[in-house]
Structures are given as C-alpha cells and as structure tokens.
Amino acid sequence: MSKELITAFQNKEKAELLLANLEKLYSDNTIKEASYNILKSEYSVALKNAQSKIDSIKQELNKILRTRTHELDVYKQELAHMEARFKVGQFTADTYLKQARNPRKKVSDLTDQVSYLSSLINATQSADIPTIESAGVGSILSSLGNIFKSHKETTDSFDLLFPAVVPEEYVAQAEKHQVPDTVNVSNLCILPDRVLPGSSVGVIATIINTGSETVLHKTEFKINNVTQSTNEITLSPGQCEELTFMMTAGVPGDYYISIDNVTGTLHVLPGSNPATSKI
Numbered sequence: 387m388s389k390e391l392i393t394a395f396q397n398k399e400k401a402e403l404l405l406a407n408l409e410k411l412y413s414d415n416t417i418k419e420a421s422y423n424i425l426k427s428e429y430s431v432a433l434k435n436a437q438s439k440i441d442s443i444k445q446e447l448n449k450i451l452r453t454r455t456h457e458l459d460v461y462k463q464e465l466a467h468m469e470a471r472f473k474v475g476q477f478t479a480d481t482y483l484k485q486a487r488n489p490r491k492k493v494s495d496l497t498d499q500v501s502y503l504s505s506l507i508n509a510t511q512s513a514d515i516p517t518i519e520s521a522g523v524g525s526i527l528s529s530l531g532n533i534f535k536s537h538k539e540t541t542d543s544f545d546l547l548f549p550a551v552v553p554e555e556y557v558a559q560a561e562k563h564q565v566p567d568t569v570n571v572s573n574l575c576i577l578p579d580r581v582l583p584g585s586s587v588g589v590i591a592t593i594i595n596t597g598s599e600t601v602l603h604k605t606e607f608k609i610n611n612v613t614q615s616t617n618e619i620t621l622s623p624g625q626c627e628e629l630t631f632m633m634t635a636g637v638p639g640d641y642y643i644s645i646d647n648v649t650g651t652l653h654v655l656p657g658s659n660p661a662t663s664k665i
Contacts, residue, residue: 388506388515391443395512398436404429444507451503458496461489472577479577483588483630491628494573494592498626568597569621571605571646580653581635587652589631591645595621607631608644 408429412422465486472482502516509515573592581587595601600622607615607629619627629645641652 391440391447391506391509392512392515394436394439394443395509395515398433398440399512401429401433401436405433447503447507451500451507454496454499454503458493458500461492461496464489465493479586479588480632482577483590483632487628487630490590491626494626494628568599569593569595569601569603571648574643574645574648574650576643576650576652579651580655582655582657583635583637585635587633587635589633589643589645589650591629591648592626593619593621593629593646594626595623598623605629605646606644608642609633610642611644 405426408417408422408425411417412419417425468477468482468486468489471477472479477485505514505516571591571593573590575590577588577590578585589607593603593605595603600620603619603621605617605619606613607617614633615631617629621627631645635652635654638654638656641654643650643652
C-alpha cells in the first residue's frame with residue numbers, strides 16, 4: 387500500500403508541475419489559448435484523479451490504523467495484568483517471562499505498525515513516505531498483517547557470584563564481526579529489578595535490524611561490564627527478535643546489566659530469600 391501511495395503522490399506532483407509550466411507558458415504568450423485550455427483541462431483531471439486516489443488509500447490506512455491501535459491497547463492491558471500478578475507473587479519470574487513473551491512481542495510489532503501507518507497517513511508528498519527499511523519494518527503487506535519474520539529466545543543461566551568465563555575461541559570469532567550500525571537493541575527489562583540473594587531474575591531485550599541488508603550481529607550480555615555471554619544472530623532487513631537471559635542473584639549490592647549498549651540496574655537487597663532459608 388505504501389507503493390500505491392507513493393505512485394499516487396508522484397502522479398499528483400507531476401500534474402501540479404505540468405500545470406505550473408503550462409501557466410508560465412501561457413503568461414509568456416508562448417502557447418495559444420486553445421491549446422492552453424485543452425491541456426489545462428487534461429492536467430486538472432489528472433490532478434483530481436491523483437488526489438482522489440491518495441484520499442482513498444489514506445481512508446483504508448486509517449481503518450487499519452484504528453484496528454492496530456485497538457489491538458495494541460489490548461496487548462498492553464494484558465501485559466499490565468500479567469505484571470500485576472507477578473508483583474503480588476502469583477507468578478514466578480520464569481513463569482512471567484514465558485507467559486509475557488508473546489504479548490510483549492505483539493506490543494513491539496504493533497507499535498512499529500502504528501508508527502509506520504501514521505507516517506503514511508500524515509504524508510503530504512512522496513518524499514514524506516518512509517521506505518520499509520528506514521521504518522525498521524521487515525515486511526508490510528497491504529493489510530500489514532505480519533511485520534516481523536521470526537522470534538527467537540536465548541536462555542542462559544548465570545550466577546552473579548561466579549561470572550562466566552568466555553572461551554578464547556569464542557572471543558576470536560566475535561572479533562571478526564563488527565556491530566552493524568543498523569542493528570539496535572532496545573526495551574531492556576529486568577524482572578524483577580529488586581530481589582533477595584538466591585532469587586531468579588530475567589533480563590529481556592528487543593533487537594532489530596533497521597537496515598536494508600541481512601547482517602550477522604554479535605550481542606553481548608554483561609554484568610558489571612564483565613561479559614557473561616555472547617550470541618551471534620543473523621537478522622534479515624527489519625527482522626526483530628526478543629532475547630531472554632536468566633540469572634541467579636548473588637551477594638547484596640547493585641549490579642549493572644547491559645545488552646550491547648543498553649543498560650539497566652539490578653538491586654540485590656540484604657537478607658536471604660525466604661524460599662531458600664532453613665526453618
């Protein structure tokens with residue numbers, strides 16, 4: 387649908403240019419009035435048809451936008467309910483992460499769809515319309531039913547008391563790959579971010595390739611700037627994936643968690659985990 391909108395805008399802009407040139411020629415007495423009248427009528431019809439096509443496409447886009455916005459609100463509410471259940475203790479961190487995975491991905495997908503649809507609707511010329519690649523979207527069909535092609539979860543286990551050692555051969559492989567500028571990590575979430583020693587903690591982040599080419603990206607998971615795990619991921623243009631890491635809280639203190647250049651803080655509180663304390 388974005389291609390149709392671009393074509394309609396280009397037809398409109400072409401008709402406007404022809405009309406402007408025609409008016410200039412007529413004012414300079416370069417063409418006769420009879421030719422002027424015929425051409426003006428022809429170009430005016432083309433302009434009207436192009437504007438009509440633009441209006442029609444935007445009406446359809448508005449319908450889709452309303453549907454996607456409603457779906458986004460529903461999934462956000464679902465996530466809010468899950469988070470509330472987790473905070474009151476109904477869900478463990480592991481259960482929460484698993485159950486929230488699908489609605490969290492839906493929220494991420496729909497947020498991008500709503501943003502892209504809004505940019506199409508607000509466009510006033512062909513140059514205003516972003517390409518699918520620049521919008522960070524993998525595949526937008528006319529109905530915008532599917533954007534992201536795949537979803538991947540990476541689950542590892544770490545203990546903050548004993549940071550993992552990265553094998554030398556893994557480091558050697560990682561050094562061969564530069565982090566592409568088109569790959570972005572966002573939405574880092576630590577659940578929960580305040581725990582007692584021995585508690586399970588989940589870390590979630592979203593990674594997306596906003597470029598127009600497939601890339602091989604090396605993601606680094608760090609605790610206090612010490613690499614705990616590296617993960618190589620192949621991402622197609624616009625492809626989005628959710629990364630999940632599990633760890634066990636160690637001694638009390640603040641721990642700085644990072645995935646690539648996105649960071650967050652885990653607060654391990656003094657005291658022991660009641661679930662592991664002896665009676």
